[in-house]
Amino acid sequence: MNRAIVHMDLDTFFVSCERVRHSELIGKPVIIGGGDRGVVASCSYETRYFGVRSAMPMKMALRLCPEARVIRGDMDWYTKMSHEVTEIIQEKVPVMEKASVDEFYLDLSGMDQFFGCYQWTREIARSVMKNTGLPISFALSGNKTVSKIGTGEAKPVGQLEIREDLVQPFLNPLSVRKIPMVGNATFQLLSRIGVRKIQTLSEMPVEVLQKLIGKNGTELWKKANGIDDSPVTQYAERKSISTEHTFSEDTMDVENMQSLLSGMVEQLCFQLRKEKWLASVVTVKIRYANFDTETKQMKIPYTAVDHTISRYVQELFKKLYTRRMRLRMVGVKCSGLVHGQHQMNLFEDTEELISLYQAMDRMKMRFGKDAVRRAGGIP
Incomplete structure (x- = not known):
């Protein structure tokens, strides 16, 4: 099929x-x-x-x-709108992957026998625009890479179908920059040897690309030839990352617990950015000395930034820890995850703050997650 x-x-x-x-x-x-x-x-x-x-x-x-x-x-508004679009698409297709706050992959394989896949996708796009007022573009092909490139070429408010026999003629004249995995460094490297069009890249011996780029050479060659077997992964809000800390002795030291929570958030946010996730739900969990366990959660704008998530976590902790009783455990969970590159709150942060986060992440990637720590996150 x-x-x-x-x-x-x-x-x-x-x-x-x-x-x-x-x-x-x-x-x-x-x-x-x-x-x-x-x-x-x-x-x-x-x-x-x-x-x-x-x-x-x-x-x-x-x-x-x-x-x-x-x-x-x-x-807050953009997150709400993203959820609305997600719900509209999700109820109309068998398999949907939410790739980021504003892009989706759909697997309609086998639906041709019921209703033409292209026509079905046009109906979905019309439904999104009618119910939300948001313009949306799409491309239909046999795999994720070709479809993503196709959407970029179809914008704005474009609709494109790329049949199997037309994949290479469609890709060949385009810049290698159009391939999703090609960043600026790879483009500069390819440009130096005269490779600027996808056709040139697709005709290169794969062994040459492996020597030039390394382990990603084969994958890049496949994409240039319209080959991509990666599946559409069903989207589920249950995706989450979390961490918990059990105290060696039950405690009522609020200041120490707040510092601990800040440190936990810092580690979780680094993991989010490293794996290119954005969180839309934060949960705080506490367990009292008598083993009573309570949680509170909050929907938040999509983010992966320490100081933003930490603010919500501290707010939840204050609302949650209301008894004058010792605690034996605290925990933080980030969920409602989607992949995304909006890794900074671009509405609040300066260039300097964004650069600081990027520099800290590079140091952690090279020397380990504890190489750089916020002073406020060390109990």
Whole structure:
């Protein structure tokens, strides 16, 4: 049976969310981001015409497009809209993977016998736009890589079907940058040997790519040839990471417990960023000396940043620990996970703070997770 894999992507998601509730922004240049020292979280196509891009410093973006309307952003609202789209898609397809807050993979294999897969996907896209007001693009092909590249070419508000016999003609003229796993460093490396188009890459001997790039050479060659057997993984809110600490002696030292919780959050957030997860639910758990166990949880905007999640954890702990009784254990869990690259709160954080997180993560990756610690997280 031929596979039928769809990639769906909400166009300029943050901007589109703002336009749902502020229709006067439609057709206008819009930038979502922080203050003068912040960076661009999202931007409309009208600003991209002037060269504005995501993650660009705000000062540079406003020099390129001074007429742009700047909005600080509201992750609570964007998270709510993301959940609404997820529910609409999830109830209409057999298998759905939520790849990030604004993109989805659908496996419609075998549905051709009931209803054409392309027509079915168009109906889903129409339903999303009708019920949420958000524009969405999609591409249908035999695997995730080709569909994701196809969606990028179809935007904005585009719909594309790439049949098996048309995969290579579709891929060949495109830049190797279009392949999902090709970052700037890989692109520069390939460019130095004259490889800029996917066709050139696909025709290279795989052994040469292995020597040039290493273990990822084979995978890159496969993608350039439209080969990708990776499955669509069913999305489930149950995905979580957690940690618990049992005290050697039962304690009522609140200050020590708050420091411990901060340290636990720091470790969890590093794991989230390392594995490219964003959390939308935080849970705090405590166990009293008499073994009574209580938990409280809170839905939060998608994030993987220590200081943001720590704020919610401390708030939950204060609400939870209400008895004048010793505790034997505390725990923190991050759940409602989706993969995503929005690893910083781009609406609040400065370039300096983002750089600090990235530098700390690099040190932890190289020397171990305890190589750098926040002083406030050490009891």
